[in-house]
Amino acid sequence: MAASSSIAVPAPLVALAGWVLPGSGYWLIGQRARALTVGVTILVLFVLGLLIGGVKVIDPPASISSPLNAVMQKPWFVGQILAGPVTLVSASLGKGEGFHASYARMNEIGTLYTAIAGMLNLLAIIDASHRAAQREPRA
Amino acid sequence: MTHLAPMLAQYIYQPFYKPLPAWDLWYLLLLPLCLAIAIVYKSIRSDEMKSVPRQALGLFVFIIVVMILTGGALAALVNILR
Numbered sequence: 001m002a003a004s005s006s007i008a009v010p011a012p013l014v015a016l017a018g019w020v021l022p023g024s025g026y027w028l029i030g031q032r033a034r035a036l037t038v039g040v041t042i043l044v045l046f047v048l049g050l051l052i053g054g055v056k057v058i059d060p061p062a063s064i065s066s067p068l069n070a071v072m073q074k075p076w077f078v079g080q081i082l083a084g085p086v087t088l089v090s091a092s093l094g095k096g097e098g099f100h101a102s103y104a105r106m107n108e109i110g111t112l113y114t115a116i117a118g119m120l121n122l123l124a125i126i127d128a129s130h131r132a133a134q135r136e137p138r139a
Numbered sequence: 140m141t142h143l144a145p146m147l148a149q150y151i152y153q154p155f156y157k158p159l160p161a162w163d164l165w166y167l168l169l170l171p172l173c174l175a176i177a178i179v180y181k182s183i184r185s186d187e188m189k190s191v192p193r194q195a196l197g198l199f200v201f202i203i204v205v206m207i208l209t210g211g212a213l214a215a216l217v218n219i220l221r
Contacts, residue, residue: 033188038179045175052159052168102158105165110158113172120179127183 025128053110079115
């Protein structure tokens with residue numbers, strides 16, 4: 001069994017940490033082997049997506065003033081943003097000069113990799129938060 | 140794709156800037172995706188991290204086999220309907 005921390009960390013903090021850096025939610029509750037395995041795998045998957053399709057596969061909606069329209073406009077971005085701030089950094093980088101948009105299969109596969117990385121991170125966030133909540137002392 | 144061959148020969152891949160020139164081998168990109176899904180899923184589900192490599196490998200093989208069988212079945216169905 002992975003080493004466990006004796007300090008109870010609030011579940012929302014674990015969830016937030018898991019979003020900021022994939023796997024770090026597990027690290028906070030002392031499950032370091034799980035944290036490294038999940039975190040490294042998710043980040044590698046995300047970076048592979050960027051290598052396959054280019055940074056431009058991270059394509060944020062033009063405006064989020066109307067969230068429903070934003071989701072309808074760029075549905076894959078919902079999955080991608082779950083991978084954490086690395087998505088926002090990539091989206092910001094992609095607006096720069098020299099980045100070429102990809103099309104057809106390479107774009108689809110790059111988008112799929114990055115969105116699945118985000119959705120796997122959502123699973124990890126939920127699981128780490130649940131484990132943290134089970135360890136919290138009850139009032 | 141043959142008419143594009145001269146153009147593709149001049150293509151210079153720049154990581155992160157340009158897409159990977161794997162147009163003919165795109166189906167192989169399924170492998171790392173399935174492996175990552177298997178590793179993360181089994182890491183989340185397993186209580187013991189020691190058992191994750193074996194379980195993840197099993198799930199990886201299962202996903203690939205099922206996808207190949209599904210692809211074959213759909214291809215057969217398309218041929219029958221054609």
